[in-house]
Amino acid sequence: LMTTVAALALCGTAATAQTVGFSQIGSESGWRAAETTLTRQQAEKRGYQLQFSDAQQRQENQIAAIRSFVAQGVDAILLAPVVATGWDSVLQEAQEAEIPVVLLDRRVDSSEDLYLTAVGSDLVHEGEVAGQWLVDQVEGEDCRIVELQGTTGSSPAIDRKAGFEAAIADHENLEIVRSQTGDFTRAQGKEVMESFLQAENGGADICALYAHNDDMAVGAIQAIKEAGLAPGEDILVVSIDAVPDIFQAMAAGEANATVELTPNMAGPAFDALEAYWADGTEPEKFIQTESRLYTQADDPQGEYDRRKDLGY
Numbered sequence: 068l069m070t071t072v073a074a075l076a077l078c079g080t081a082a083t084a085q086t087v088g089f090s091q092i093g094s095e096s097g098w099r100a101a102e103t104t105l106t107r108q109q110a111e112k113r114g115y116q117l118q119f120s121d122a123q124q125r126q127e128n129q130i131a132a133i134r135s136f137v138a139q140g141v142d143a144i145l146l147a148p149v150v151a152t153g154w155d156s157v158l159q160e161a162q163e164a165e166i167p168v169v170l171l172d173r174r175v176d177s178s179e180d181l182y183l184t185a186v187g188s189d190l191v192h193e194g195e196v197a198g199q200w201l202v203d204q205v206e207g208e209d210c211r212i213v214e215l216q217g218t219t220g221s222s223p224a225i226d227r228k229a230g231f232e233a234a235i236a237d238h239e240n241l242e243i244v245r246s247q248t249g250d251f252t253r254a255q256g257k258e259v260m261e262s263f264l265q266a267e268n269g270g271a272d273i274c275a276l277y278a279h280n281d282d283m284a285v286g287a288i289q290a291i292k293e294a295g296l297a298p299g300e301d302i303l304v305v306s307i308d309a310v311p312d313i314f315q316a317m318a319a320g321e322a323n324a325t326v327e328l329t330p331n332m333a334g335p336a337f338d339a340l341e342a343y344w345a346d347g348t349e350p351e352k353f354i355q356t357e358s359r360l361y362t363q364a365d366d367p368q369g370e371y372d373r374r375k376d377l378g379y
């Protein structure tokens with residue numbers, strides 16, 4: 068059965084350009100900047116008007132942006148939610164205004180009925196892939212791990228931690244000895260890594276770093292170098308995102324592995340919206356993007372160049 072929302076959307080779509088509001092988290096990482104760039108590219112290619120709002124990492128700014136999109140009567144809203152909780156009221160307001168909401172890259176704990184679909188990767192699996200890589204890499208040797216977590220309360224920080232812990236759980240030789248948030252930023256990744264190094268015998272007692280994103284890993288690599296150690300050799304570095312800068316570090320032998328999160332979330336999101344606008348087709352509640360592991364053996368310079376060509 069076609070919903071009222073779909074029926075209404077159908078009436079208004081034929082000749083006019085779609086207006087889409089995009090509540091973006093901020094620009095905390097290279098990955099986030101790439102997602103913004105690709106969303107703008109996709110909107111332009113499809114002839115949409117994109118209303119872009121940068122929330123500077125604050126949920127209250129995202130809520131205000133969504134309310135403003137609702138007041139403007141946009142045709143759809145893209146939301147990359149900074150944290151997982153606290154979205155029920157504003158999602159209800161969008162639903163009452165019959166505006167479909169698509170979640171990008173992070174998840175919320177609200178009822179699925181409050182949004183059209185969510186585009187993203189299996190975030191737990193990403194953590195598992197990173198953890199399994201380390202298990203295989205150390206081949207039974209003892210390994211004391213430090214962990215840089217993403218933004219507290221965000222779904223990638225929660226899920227990537229859980230996935231990594233699950234992967235190492237049955238391996239007594241692997242242990243997370245320190246774990247703290249670096250808020251997904253390069254600056255905080257460096258700062259927190261400096262404190263880890265200090266607390267762990269100048270870094271001599273650390274075997275590996277697991278960072279929930281590449282930017283924190285890049286900041287930590289700098290801290291490791293400044294401490295007189297060789298990142299990628301003295302301390303193994305595994306992270307998530309696969310942005311150009313981590314491939315540069317991998318090409319230099321300073322990072323070991325990364326798990327890709329595609330920044331092109333808007334492509335599948337707009338495809339789903341177009342089908343919905345056309346005839347009310349309801350997409351699956353979760354549209355999953357691929358996650359794959361890259362190591363130093365996977366032509367890091369070529370991967371860097373390929374992403375730069377795509378405009379990341």
Ligand code: AHR
Pocket residue numbers: 095096097098099172173223251279280281282307308328
């Ligand atoms: O939600 C995806 C995460 O957010 C990316 O891994 C990280 O770089 C970004 O800040």
